[in-house]
Amino acid sequence: MKYKSIQVSRHGGPEVLQVVEKDLRPPAAGEVRIKVLAAAVSRPDVTVRRGEALYSGTPLGQKLPFVPGYAVIGNVDAVGDGVREAVVGERVGALTVTGGYTEVLYWRSDRLIPVPAELDPVKAVPLILNYIVAYQVMHRSAKVKPGGTALIIGASGGIGTALLQLGQLAGLKMYALASKDKHDTLTQYGATPIDYRTQDFVEFIHQREPYGLDAVFDGMTGLNYIRGGLSLLKHGGRLVSYGEPAGFLVLFRVLWTLMMVNFLPNEKSFSLYGTSFYFLGDKQPFLDDWAALFHLLEEGKIKPIIARTFPILDAAQANVLLESGQVTGNIVLVAPELLSSATGSCS
Numbered sequence: 001m002k003y004k005s006i007q008v009s010r011h012g013g014p015e016v017l018q019v020v021e022k023d024l025r026p027p028a029a030g031e032v033r034i035k036v037l038a039a040a041v042s043r044p045d046v047t048v049r050r051g052e053a054l055y056s057g058t059p060l061g062q063k064l065p066f067v068p069g070y071a072v073i074g075n076v077d078a079v080g081d082g083v084r085e086a087v088v089g090e091r092v093g094a095l096t097v098t099g100g101y102t103e104v105l106y107w108r109s110d111r112l113i114p115v116p117a118e119l120d121p122v123k124a125v126p127l128i129l130n131y132i133v134a135y136q137v138m139h140r141s142a143k144v145k146p147g148g149t150a151l152i153i154g155a156s157g158g159i160g161t162a163l164l165q166l167g168q169l170a171g172l173k174m175y176a177l178a179s180k181d182k183h184d185t186l187t188q189y190g191a192t193p194i195d196y197r198t199q200d201f202v203e204f205i206h207q208r209e210p211y212g213l214d215a216v217f218d219g220m221t222g223l224n225y226i227r228g229g230l231s232l233l234k235h236g237g238r239l240v241s242y243g244e245p246a247g248f249l250v251l252f253r254v255l256w257t258l259m260m261v262n263f264l265p266n267e268k269s270f271s272l273y274g275t276s277f278y279f280l281g282d283k284q285p286f287l288d289d290w291a292a293l294f295h296l297l298e299e300g301k302i303k304p305i306i307a308r309t310f311p312i313l314d315a316a317q318a319n320v321l322l323e324s325g326q327v328t329g330n331i332v333l334v335a336p337e338l339l340s341s342a343t344g345s346c347s
């Protein structure tokens with residue numbers, strides 16, 4: 001028996017995403033085999049494919065060939081020896097970082113995320129990456145309170161739209177940066193939209209919030225946005241950058257700014273956020289937050305925007321769409337049996 005994955009054998013545009021066939025094998029000890037139902041298509045998939053991720057070209061970079069795909073949801077269809085965390089038929093998720101564009105995933109059983117079986121996998125898969133980033137940035141890093149004020153930079157993207165939904169739920173007064181043609185989505189969640197191409201966001205917000213903002217959520221991690229965002233914070237306010245810096249020079253400058261802000265007496269704070277803490281540190285806060293997010297989805301309190309779905313093997317087309325800049329929200333790859341539930345549209 002065989003299954004198919006989407007592989008990158010050389011860095012480049014979406015055309016380097018090629019279908020490859022592999023032999024189906026039993027899972028190894030401590031491993032489960034997952035029949036993938038839904039896989040997220042996200043911005044880090046693009047940077048790693050293009051060889052533009054921060055660590056590309058260093059010993060820590062992703063080795064070629066590889067299967068992209070940061071997050072999946074599926075059903076366990078076989079378990080290896082010694083697996084106690086899951087049984088055949090169970091619905092699970094995985095924060096794969098790479099490996100998600102595949103019909104079948106082999107994955108360590110101690111890194112499984114429990115997913116309620118009744119949830120639509122297409123709607124639930126954005127929670128594995130985009131929503132966990134938004135939730136933790138908002139509630140663990142910035143610790144927002146109802147009535148607080150916040151700016152979202154990169155508000156129309158996968159994480160930005162998650163921040164908008166969670167911010168509305170948390171009772172925040174929000175300002176949000178996006179291209180003009182995506183402003184309807186921002187206002188739908190109660191945010192005041194700002195067109196970063198034509199408006200000076202610092203001046204715009206300063207006029208309306210003379211006492212400053214409680215939080216800035218920054219998906220760009222560029223120095224101009226960081227400096228502008230910091231200038232808008234009130235005493236006690238926090239800026240959290242979660243975007244991938246465009247190279248080591250930017251990272252160095254960002255880290256320098258972080259040190260200056262946090263160690264000088266200015267009553268403001270600046271932190272960086274990364275899901276790498278899931279792999280390096282305590283997993284429990286992540287598992288708690290995924291459970292909270294699945295509960296919010298079950299209750300209908302969050303509704304991820306699914307801009308488009310594609311069959312798993314059409315991942316190249318999905319990546320063309322993501323790179324076109326036309327997407328508001330999330331793109332999801334789906335198993336053939338779920339294709340009829342395809343939803344959404346692009347701006």
Ligand SMILES: NC(=O)c1ccc[n+]([C@@H]2O[C@H](COP(=O)([O-])OP(=O)(O)OC[C@H]3O[C@@H](n4cnc5c(N)ncnc54)[C@H](OP(=O)(O)O)[C@@H]3O)[C@@H](O)[C@H]2O)c1
Nearest residue numbers: 043154156157158159160178179219242243244273274275
């Ligand atoms: N820290 C982590 O663990 C983690 C995890 C996942 C992703 N990330 C990173 O987080 C960032 C955002 O990810 P995402 O999935 O939300 O990306 P996305 O879905 O591609 O959205 C990015 C948004 O940025 C906006 N944008 C582009 N250029 C801009 C500019 N100059 N100023 C303001 N906005 C601009 C675009 O909006 P318009 O179309 O409105 O211009 C786009 O909607 C990426 O750098 C990604 O690599 C980090």
